[in-house]
Amino acid sequence: MANDGGAPRLKTDAATFEVVKNSLYAAAEEMKVVLAKTAYSPILKVAGDYSCGVFDVAGEMVAQGPDLPIHLGSMPDAVKAVISAWDSFTPGDVFIHNDPYFGGSHLPDVNVISPAFHGDTLLGFACVRAHWPDVGSATPGSYGAVTEIFGEGLRLPPVRLYAAGVLNRDVDAIIFSNVRTPEERRGDLNAQVAANRRGSQRLSDLAEKYGADTLLRIMAEVMDYSDTMLRALLRDLPDGEGSFEDFCDGDGILEPGADTDETFTVRMKVIKKGDTLTVDFAGSDPQVAGPMNAPLSVTASGVFTSVKMIVDPTSMIPPNSGCWRSVTVLAPKGSVVNATFPAPVVYANHEMSHRVADMLFGAMAGFMPDRVMACSQGTSAVLTLGGVDYRNGDRYVSYETIKGGFGARPTKDGINCVASGISNTMNTPIEVLEMSFPVRVEYYEITTDSGGAGEFRGGCGARRAWRVLGNASQASICCERTKSAPFGLAGGKAGATARIAIETLDGKTRELNSKGGFPAPADSRILLEVPGSGGYGPPDARDKAKVAQDVKDGYVSAEAAKRDYGVDV
């Protein structure tokens, strides 16, 4: 980027600032390494469902690791909750909590927070948020369709797990009496504590090297810097207004006598003016009975993710609390996008933040069509399984996310079967999954015709079948867009919707709703097709050779090529 005139002046000299800023981000990244390599549950160690960050004394996020966008907006609240609950901090303290109504996101996301010191001076905090595959409740995986947060599992306010390095055995005992597979959870918690230790140690080292005053000043300045950068990039984009409306499949709670879930609507209006952006959810439906209600910070995380992809796709701006000062998110209290206690929230954490992230592209397509993408899969497609492993008699909980399509772009096709938007977790290798849990995956492949037609085709989704082996399993599913298809843009068509079914040994197949628990009998098969993504631009503008190649490779069937593109192959 050219910079011919005077650059904004930092209080610290530009080189020292750059050096310390890079060291803060390296600290957050190093925390991530420690967590991933030592955690016990597959969702952490191989799927990467966690975020690490360095925070200032007020709980603002100074540096986030290269982690999940879903946590962009809500991590600071997690640290602020500890600061407001506790008066003083001592080296070696470790705090833990997960309450979505007090700084958390949903109960399975467990926050572990440690202060960092230089002598007696508090420098800030390290925080690791990690998704535990189970935090109690009636359903293994804690993904049941309930109507109050009390049913969603163990709810921990900010409590002190270690005081000056000494374990609080009371808290420890309560936690591990309330989760399934406690040995595995203990390994995860140890990994979180070790990652925090590494992060706070690096903060202390930086204070030793540069002086605590300089470090604290630069920590504040890093956030100002991100604010300046985001505003500079926003100013370069066209002003405009846009709105978008979309509906969700349901909340997992069926009305008495109903056999399908009732849909509800989210509405968004966006105003971009100069170096500010306002996103208003006025008119969105009131909060629902089941766990599809998003705390405001979860909604904001979804918005921030897409703002960053639109404004700063090459990641010039380091992610921290300063980034979002120019972005205002408004949502009516008590709505599905700003839930109030004691509404249940577990699904909304990813499903609603996926939704608002996709909608923002739709709302801004009218005035910056070359900076947006068509709708992606719009779900984390979570399947949990729990029961007793017939091979050894042990209890198990399995938590997996299956990936659909990444939306088509103004100049490129979408991407097949890859994490999009707020999520970036990995799959678990089939060979590791089957050694760990009593299931057999019978196919795992790309779904033909699931990418929305367009000049640029949407990415395809995946389809997979699990056979439940030996004993029955208590399963639960959370997969949006079984009814609401991922939309296309600029004339592109929608991608395929999701489909969930269970096939029992008598050969009967029963379609399932998009959310909630269900029993999976021994030797039954669970069938899942996750959504594709929308196309961009009119299908008849697509290069005919690309259509033919898609048919040859089986991404598009010959029938669909004829129907959607008018091409005979």
Place this chain on the structure above:
Amino acid sequence: MSWRVGVDIGGTFTDVALVNEADGQIGIAKVPTTPRDFGQGVVQALEIALQEHGVAANDVTLLSHATTIVTNAILEGKGARSVLVSTRGFRDVLELRRSARADLYDLFQDPPGVLVPRHCRLEVTERLDAAGAVVTPLAESDIDAVIDFVRENDIEAVAVSLLYSFLNDEHERIVGDKLRAALPDIPVFLSSEVLPEIREFERTSTTAVCAYVGPILESYLRRLEEATSGMGLPSLYVMGSSGGVFDVAEGLKMPAMAIESGPAAGVIAAALIGRQLDKPNLISFDMGGTTAKASLIKDGGVETTSEYEVGGDGNVNRWVHGTGHPIRVPVIDLAEVSAGGGSIAWVDPGGSMRVGPRSAGAEPGPVCYGKGGTEPTVTDCNLILGYLDPEALLAGRLAIQAEAAREAIGKHLADPLGIDVEAAAAGVLSVVNNAMAEALRIVSVERGHDARAFSLVAFGGAGPMHAAELATALGIREVIVPPIPGGFSALGLVATDLKRDYVKTLYAALADVDLEEVGAVYDAMEVSAREMLRAAEVPESQWVLERGADVRYSRQAYELTVPAMSGPVTPETLSDLAAQFHEKHRMTYGHANPDEAIQLVNLRLTAIGKLEGLELRQSGAGDVAAKKGSRQVWFQKTGRVDCAIYHRDGIGADDEIVGPAVIEALDATIVVPPAWRVQTNNSGHIIMEAQDGE
């Protein structure tokens, strides 16, 4: 006279290094690389080098080569037309990957390439369970369909990777036997032969890489070997990614080993220096025009990793980025940063001073080279600070435009920031040094090693200029600059051993693993290893077989590799493994869980054919005066001071120089900051030491 010869193909130059086995004398030759036909360039380079140094072909005892041909084939998408054979229902394993995207926020990112297009990914009906037992028998008629497809579509290579073949290879073997019988001219790679290791995507990817590059590697090596044997040179060895060399036949069995064969060489050369100077604990630091690389040498041994991707954005720092093709073969553990002499410095819209990732490269190069560069680079800043000769480089062949560099720094950095040119240049230096210190930190402190217990070996064109400041940042007190730092990597090619790594998954709880089974796996790998060493004609007295194991706590996902005792497998073998694992875990991650069950995942064997040790030596003082003069040079501690300038060629053994000083040579400039002292030795190494109080 016996000579060893190494040839390293770089992007711009092909380096040839010659070492006299008797007295350690070094010779270097540089010729332009010929990208159209690498083999032709290699032959030319060899002819020139042998002639320049008066070496006859039959005096050459070892010919070793680092090639980028495999990596280039992948980067350019020019590999063989390949077929992948999978278990029914799983043909998309290569494309589904691990399902995470490479860049979190890049709306316009491209998906990673897939080496085998979907219509060439074929399935056979068969399935094993998680214990390796047959659930669905192999439908042999499906193999006939594969054979027909290969014939009809002009396919050049086949990869076969079935689920759980690391537990039970029977189905893969049947498929392989039928394919090989029907298609004798088509190379067939079985995952159970290439990499019998758990995790289907990584195993399949490694196998597919072998198929994709195998035919190209074969035609290249065969042609090259024909040419070199025509010159009367001995048989050709290739450096592998793990830092050893292998012969052509072995390389064609496992082409993935030939990936990243170049970068490993510098680390091996550094390890050689360590042996020669009796300094077993080193950090090697290689800085060139666009990147800087760091690697750790502990107790004389290089560290390797199996988490590696080829053909993507690289394995910069700590993470594979999900943009390339994973290969699960041991690769020398390098941390790399996009920081070199050509890295461009700029001020971003937030007012911070940034260096890289853009580089001026060789064209147009730094502003001061006067070849059209307009944006200030690290080299320009080094010039302004006095580290580089302000008149000319390369013994007068490259005139320096100092004023143009000063203007560029003023316009792009100093003026926007409201500081003077020297402060801006100093700022750039601290930013780039910090980025490189992070790379050094990753391979040392982050892996649980105390950097202060190591010496830094600095090489590459720009390494010796930055090394002392980096050492200071990490508390390292000794910096070694070898002879010919600019061509040092090629020396590694002749300083290594014959090496081949074997792996086999044995997935079991360490507490109740069958001792006989462990022994049998090691025995089988040792049989292969001995066959390999015998075929390579390494005398038996030079054979070394090193056992290892990949282990973790039973619920973790990532293993650590620890050495295993040789000889019969006993309960002590296992308890020793466990003890070493707890210790390594504690060192690496800060905690260990000694009560926790340990999972055995893979058994490893490294087969080494030791080559005779070498000593590297550069003759003593030439006939130039050591002291060249003096100029003003800027240092962090002192600001601008009068500083003595030396010719490296004029410095003799046991000379002592006290910093601040700058030592100039044709291929690299060595900066000695204040409070550092230089000691030379009789083999031409320059050793810098931080003095007390530093």
